[in-house]
Amino acid sequence: MTGVGPARTLVSTELHGSLDDPLLSSMMFLNEITSRFPDAISFAPGRPYEGLFDTDRIPEYLAAYTDHLATERGMSAAEIGTALFQYGRTNGQIHDLIARTVANDEGMLVAPEAIVVTVGAQEGMVLTLRALFAGPRDVLLVSSPCYVGITGAARLLDIEIVPVPEGESGIDPETVAEVAAMVRARGQRPRALYVVPDFANPSGVSMPVPRRHHLLRVAADEDLVVIEDNPYGFFARDDELRPTLRSLDTDGTVVYLGSFAKTCFPGARVGYVLADQRVVHPDGSVTLLADQLAKIKSMLTVNTSSLSQAVIGGILAANGCRLRDANQDTIRFYRENMERLLSLLRHHLSPGLGVAWNTPGGGFFLVLDVPFVADEAALVRSARDHGVLWTPMSSFYPDGGGTHQLRLSCSYVEPDRLDEGVRRLAAFITEATEATEAGATNVQLTRLA
């Protein structure tokens, strides 16, 4: 750290508590270690593969959007200039294109005015939590393990989370009901449940369709809002269509978080929230939950970048608002990479090693159970000594757990490096297992600063 100019000292213990939260730090740590070991083969990040996107086409997408505004919305050149230049509608300007896309791709029928365009799905989480959670009585239920984005967002807003253990078929709706009852028994309100039904991050597990229906019934009974996050839904290993919770929802239980990070590109930072729930005010007036989210957004980011909306809007318009079709090459890529990774794990990890893993139906992630402590110190040794990166699962358990698990992502590895990557992983696992057996446990090693 070098500093130019003044440098007042602040004390970290007097800053907001979220800054000391290990879950909040884990994302930063993972980004940092990826940049510290640039030559390592990385099964760590949930980043999308870059090989299928041509950034030179950005001006072309921009033009596709301005053409759309001119021809479909009849906007003049001056009006198009304003759309790109000026502050705009808080809820966003590509809501009509998104409404058509989610109808085409997922059969979700949502009025455009019930859509809020957000700075990625992450802002969607913050908006949704901030609107729904009135005070310390309100509690958020999350799966355990759970995506750190939602637990971090909750931590920033001082929202208490209560974990619901996840099994091979996702969370059990009956357990959700039990946890909700337990929360209520201690005088709090189980306000919402966050869930990724398809190929969850970090576990890779999905919820079977009957369980989805069951979960919706339980949520309605328990007066729980379901916050459905679906960044990986396109990337199934088969061609079976998995209905989103939102598409099965008949009574407005689900607030749906959408992302273009994996289906278009993450640098744009464009996501969206489908929030057509009615909000009744004391004077009897009724608004959409989307309108309430927009109020929050006006104080958080004001608008989502017009340039990003234009480029994503251009991609949607240029593909007839059929993003699943536009993603056929990408879908094939992840499918083949996941198949190859599973095959290589079977090939290189001998049964004698005591390692097991799950076989997700799609997505980016799978989980390995290992006989040693797979913490950040182990990750550093893996990167430094073996040139291979992965993610400690313990980062994803809000209440502890996952100490002997690691997450592998197949999304960011070049196909021709998969074999070498799994070889390195096998070497690291072998060494770590032997070291554990020899009694040199990781817990004795200094935890990485």
Place this chain on the structure above:
Amino acid sequence: MTGVGPARTLVSTELHGSLDDPLLSSMMFLNEITSRFPDAISFAPGRPYEGLFDTDRIPEYLAAYTDHLATERGMSAAEIGTALFQYGRTNGQIHDLIARTVANDEGMLVAPEAIVVTVGAQEGMVLTLRALFAGPRDVLLVSSPCYVGITGAARLLDIEIVPVPEGESGIDPETVAEVAAMVRARGQRPRALYVVPDFANPSGVSMPVPRRHHLLRVAADEDLVVIEDNPYGFFARDDELRPTLRSLDTDGTVVYLGSFAKTCFPGARVGYVLADQRVVHPDGSVTLLADQLAKIKSMLTVNTSSLSQAVIGGILAANGCRLRDANQDTIRFYRENMERLLSLLRHHLSPGLGVAWNTPGGGFFLVLDVPFVADEAALVRSARDHGVLWTPMSSFYPDGGGTHQLRLSCSYVEPDRLDEGVRRLAAFITEATEATEAGATNVQLTRLA
């Protein structure tokens, strides 16, 4: 409101309290009324003038940025593609260009790693408040009247604000000390002070240089962090350079919020925070406050749009990181519009009307004192019956006040409509004053829903 699909009913009183905050609603209301009366001449929004920006040049700026990455940072085509496509550094990727720009334009010397690129200055406010405010004991001091963006951000995070009355020369440092002592006396901690020293929104007032030095001394004595927001600093009516608080700060009191909304364009949603304060952790390690803000950002928006950073970075690079020079036409435009507005007010508002106004040293805004209640209902009558828009000042007083004041902005009006605009305003003011004198006060009218 039309709805497709399910529509669960939520009760507004069970949502977060910020959603009922009148300050939070006022920005939305102002946006809405602008769109409801598109033909009105608008002195209402703080939006920048659009006539000087050519959106067709966006691909050119994009190319200027990628050229900069290739030539100055030696990045390959693949690396440039990654910079535009992928998740990136949480703190941003144009921090070096911003460091050079603030050094050239404001004489502020800040290490690039102490800069966080944000989704507009608004996200900068949220990051700074979230990091600095640990809990309910911590209180934010704000000027009164005050920009609604900061009071809204505080409300979202349940941070208590305490107003400091503003005079013709901004806030009085001695009053800041008194308010801080009062806060301390009731067992709370005055943690930070938000201030716009140049051409404040909404009042248009500026702090004289001696008062700036005085404020920094008081803030250091009171252990207050000063959050300086400077969106309008370039737009002085004279050529005198006004030193920012940050440039006068010798002991790290100031966290500086920067914006490109008025000097480049608002649709990009790019701002920045200069935060080179040292943060000491319990283990003795030291980080920059910027690093802590980045942690918060990783859970709020993850990154600022790479496309927006590229276009703003391209504008900076193409202009040798001298944005003040690049803004000469814009500076001249606002200067002339403000002069013309002041001259027209003198011409059209007869002394007999009982109206007075201030004469700001620059910026977008001035304030009229009027003999009637200038509330949202009055604004609706002004728009509907006279075709002229302005902003009720009462929206900007956290603790009430400003009932007989309105804000005029000169930034968004075409120069050739200024005369007609002030004529309409004079007609509205005459009518409203006469109606008040006739006893038909606005308070009896139904407040607009």
